[in-house]
Amino acid sequence: MTGTLLTDDQKALVETTLDFARDHLAPNALDWDRDKHFPVDVLRKAAGLGLGGVYVREEAGGCGLSRADGVLVFECLASACPSIAGYLSIHNMVAWMIDHYGDDAQRERLLPRLCAMDDLASYCLTxxxxxxxAAALTTRAVPDGGHWVLTGVKQFISGAGASQTYVVMARTGGDGPGGVSAFLVDRDDPGVGFGPDERKMGWNAQPTRQVVLDAVRLPAGRLLGREGDGFRIAMNGLNGGRLGIAACSLGGARSALDRSLAHLADREAFGRRLLDAEALRFRLADMATELAAARALVRQAAEALDRGDAQAPYLCAMAKRFATDTGYTVADRALQLHGGYGYLSEYGIEKIVRDLRVHQILEGTNEIMRVIVARGLTEA
Ligand code: FAD
Ligand code: 2MC
Structure with missing residues (x-):
């Protein structure tokens, strides 16, 4: 994080968030990963700092922070636990979607509990x-006597089962993106069920389950935004979400770099500190340089999103692709710099590698990010 580019408010935000991450996430991250424990009590503590409604407007109970602020928050959180930071990023994506696209009744009903993290939120597209x-989705929402009846299966849903509120994209019209609408589904709605918690390579401190919708009957007021606008709503949510995930990669990788510096300073071989071996110093220099480049790209995209730049989706895709690839590579190199210790769970490096790997896949794979960037290049 380049301190000189930050405002005084942003420096204070970074300090507060880092303190929280050090005190409440870092000491437990390895245990949560091992035990596959989703620490909802700690998320509620995070909400005490405003982290349940990072982008929600202040009048609706949130912090009203910009995306440029938000990426600092998620980098700090992920330096202690990318899995928890990743879930918080998703929760905040959904809270923003409700604040931005919801009507007054929806905002008043849902946002106070989401901002306090008394209720958690999940995003259901896949x-x-x-x-x-994504535009090929087949979950159906059929109108019936002033209600909507939803039937279908959502796959890989982060937080599923623990979350109370689900934004679900479903087909209300014909094929393609224009036939999709977004709905607000509650865990307690009759017909909502969940698959088993998936066993995963990383992101173990949060559940990933199917959400099964079996003729779930929703009143008309559960439509989020207008009928047929669901794909656009989903994509606009993901623009910010992709930056959150990118920032989580920066945080995890930065922690891996810091740990490598400490390890090489401490470890001796061939009569000197490993930190004095030029090949390893060059490796560290490249890791730091590539992370700084990724951070600059994330910041550029966040500022574009904040000012409503038409190029923002393209810049967000570029930043997500580059930061998540760089973050993974840096973490993997850090593992190598630790030698055999990097492979042991107790050093925490292999967890960072496992957690960061999925950032290249979710919220749009890095191949899809290239599709978006290439379209931006060729259709500009
Ligand atoms: P596929 O679409 O089947 O892709 C397979 C491969 O083909 C990939 O490498 C892909 O990049 C490549 N590919 C596909 N199309 C193209 C193309 N046109 N050009 C080049 N390459 C292409 N989804 C949610 O909605 N909500 C969640 O909360 C959520 N959480 C997740 C949590 C985890 C741990 C995981 C693993 C996934 C999660 N996802 C979630 C789903 C995630 O977004 C999808 O896995 C991802 O979008 C890819 O879809 P897929 O797995 O069906 O892969
Ligand atoms: N921002 C704003 N609008 C967007 C957008 C974006 N990023 N991407 C697409 N749109 C709009 C687009 O402008 C078009 O609008 P209009 O009809 O007004 O012209 C509409 O959406 C349809 O877009 P396309 O014509 O580009 O649709 P297509 O089907 O060709 O491709 C693609 C869309 C591939 C970009 C989209 O399907 C996609 O992003 N796929 C990846 C899916 C994904 O990211 N899943 C993540 C699930 S969530 C998750 O993993 C979590 C962990 C939470």
């Missing part, structure tokens, strides 16, 4: 048969 090609 299906077993529609991942990257």
């Amino acid at each position: 299906e077993p048969g529609a991942g990257s090609d």
